[in-house]
Amino acid sequence: MIEFIRAIPIVEHLDDEGCYHMIDGPAVIYDFGGKEYYVHGVQHREDGPAEENPSGDNSWWYNGRCIGRSYRGFTQQDFDQWLKWRRWNWFKHDVKCFFRRWYMLIFGIRYIVK
Numbered sequence: 001m002i003e004f005i006r007a008i009p010i011v012e013h014l015d016d017e018g019c020y021h022m023i024d025g026p027a028v029i030y031d032f033g034g035k036e037y038y039v040h041g042v043q044h045r046e047d048g049p050a051e052e053n054p055s056g057d058n059s060w061w062y063n064g065r066c067i068g069r070s071y072r073g074f075t076q077q078d079f080d081q082w083l084k085w086r087r088w089n090w091f092k093h094d095v096k097c098f099f100r101r102w103y104m105l106i107f108g109i110r111y112i113v114k
Contacts, residue, residue: 007032
């Protein structure tokens with residue numbers, strides 16, 4: 001029979017709604033040394049892995065979405081590259097929306113780019 005050992009949090013930081021939340025550090029620290037970073041109840045960290053384990057198994061999370069895990073060969077450099085790509089795509093999207101609205105205001109035509 002397999003026995004699972006439950007991790008016991010020794011430090012927890014909660015927001016007003018009772019969700020894990022800490023901006024400048026881990027929101028949860030476990031008894032075995034693991035750390036998890038949360039922002040308003042969602043795993044998120046931009047400057048390192050959002051899950052750190054003493055065994056070296058780390059996971060990078062962005063707005064509740066798992067981007068990569070170290071046991072699959074994912075590194076901090078891969079996450080930085082992904083984050084740079086994401087920010088660039090959001091910038092392009094914002095510029096496209098700005099010019100679409102500008103075109104509609106100037107010419108009074110509904111112009112939609114899909």
